[in-house]
Amino acid sequence: MRPAIRAGASGYLLKGSALSDLVAAIAAVARGGAFFSPAIAKLVLVDSRRRETHPADALTNRECEILRLVAQGQSSNQIARDLGLSMKTVEGHRGRIMAKLDVHHLAGLVKYAVRAGLVSPDP
Known part of the structure; x- marks a missing residue:
């Protein structure tokens, strides 16, 4: 997931995501937004906070x-x-x-x- 985000991905879904999440992700990214599965979004948030508070x-x-x-x-x-x-x-x-x-x-x-x-x- 991290390499995909670094490469410019605007969204990331887990393999077992619901079809409704896939549709929502496509729509969000098409509008110029981003969409991440909730579990991935939490990881992105934790990574971001860790970097901001890095020594x-x-x-x-x-x-x-x-x-x-x-x-x-x-x-x-x-x-x-x-x-x-x-x-x-x-x-x-x-x-x-x-x-x-x-x-x-x-x-x-x-x-x-x-x-x-x-x-x-x-x-």
Whole structure:
């Protein structure tokens, strides 16, 4: 279901849906709306809420930038130099990132950044 929605589907019915649901779905989508089986609608709602309250949503643009650079293997010293920041400022950002994401080590930050699509894993 999720790949279909990401690909642009405006509706989704379960295999055992009633004929009346199929007719309603076709009509809704034809009008430019959307239609999802109630069980699917609940999953979409839960997914949406989870994304809205995801810890990464609390990261600032600068924190995302620093997280990406850390995950690419740059040291705090390199990041400070490249961004024109003090080492103390970079370390402060890094500490806040770890607290917001509830991550306690560098490997966890890298793993998070890869999963979030901030960096791609090396081939």
